[in-house]
Amino acid sequence: MKLFNTLISCLLFIVPFTIKAQETLPVYSDYLSDNVFLVHPSAAGIGNCSKIRFTARNQWSGVADAPSLQTLTAHTRFGDNIGAGVVLFNDKNGYHAQQGFEAVFAYHINMGRADDANQLSFGLGLMAVNNTVDESSFTIYDPVISQIVQSEAYFNADFSMAYHYKGLFTYFTAKNIVLSARNLYDSFYESLNLRRYLFTAGYYFGEKKGLQFEPSIMGQIVERTGEKFVDFNFKIYKNIGDAQLWAAFSYRQGFDNALPQELQYFTPIIGINYKNFMVSYTYTKQTGEILFDDAGYNQLTLGYNFGCRTPRNSGCPNINYAF
Secondary structure, three states: OHHHHHHHHHHHOOOOOOOOOOOOOOOOOHHHOOOHHHOOHHHOOOOOOEEEEEEEEEOOOOOOOOOEEEEEEEEEEEOOOEEEEEEEEEEEEOOEEEEEEEEEEEEEEEOOOOOOOEEEEEEEEEEEEEEEEEOOOOOOOOOOOOOOEEEEEEEEEEEEEEEEEOOEEEEEEEEOOOOOOOOOOOOOOOOOOOOEEEEEEEEOEEOOOOEEEEEEEEEEEEOOOOOEEEEEEEEEEEEEOOEEEEEEEEEEEEEOOOOOOOOEEEEEEEEEEEOOEEEEEEEEEEOOOOOOOOOOEEEEEEEEEEOOOOOOOOOOOOOOOOO
């Protein structure tokens, strides 16, 4: 969705840009708020708890019709091997909006003892997306403007793999693997290739009664444009009675030779887990010489865990929710 958001922003500020492909669900830093399932379908039912997560994101605070995104995810495990989940999202940007639904099936293979984290996982997500552009309030006459709410739906799919071993975790996901996209603009060319590849790796370590640490990295590649992004992340946890306080910091570096300056995002996150509940706040700041607005991006995440089983002897919080 980042390319799409860039297009709309440029239209709003009357900056000429080339139209690029419309993505499905945008990839932000949501996954760091114990919400890996949002970007990696193989995480469906991967842990010892079923999880519900809600996120609300607002970009460019104080700017009218600024981009906003809401997501709702839920996933659980059936028996020893089967995971399932759903993702719903509403992504709005000025006159443009998209709503999506993804159903996910995952299969987990235990490679060692049941009470240890040694697991290989596969996931497949099938997605339906509806895009709209509201031209009803446009007052300037133009033959290409219909002055109605146009709508177009399309389908896509994601494939994902994961491997956990004690504190080590890795994910690979190929998003939007079907050559399918919506076309609301007859006068513009929109590519069918929306494929994006994600790779995440990290390691969790520390003492239960002290501090725990989780450094990780996530890389992204957009197939059609060749754009590359790398997130460098670090999380720290501290257990206090029935609660767990945690904080994270993420730095995203973009690599795109077509742009005059590479993308840079700084994202601090704070959160608390209390019994089966989780809440976190995320603030993202873009830096550089070319900015649409000097304001930051704000996000709130709410979570609830249920149906928890006995924690494993080892494993990162994503697979072993216990403190």
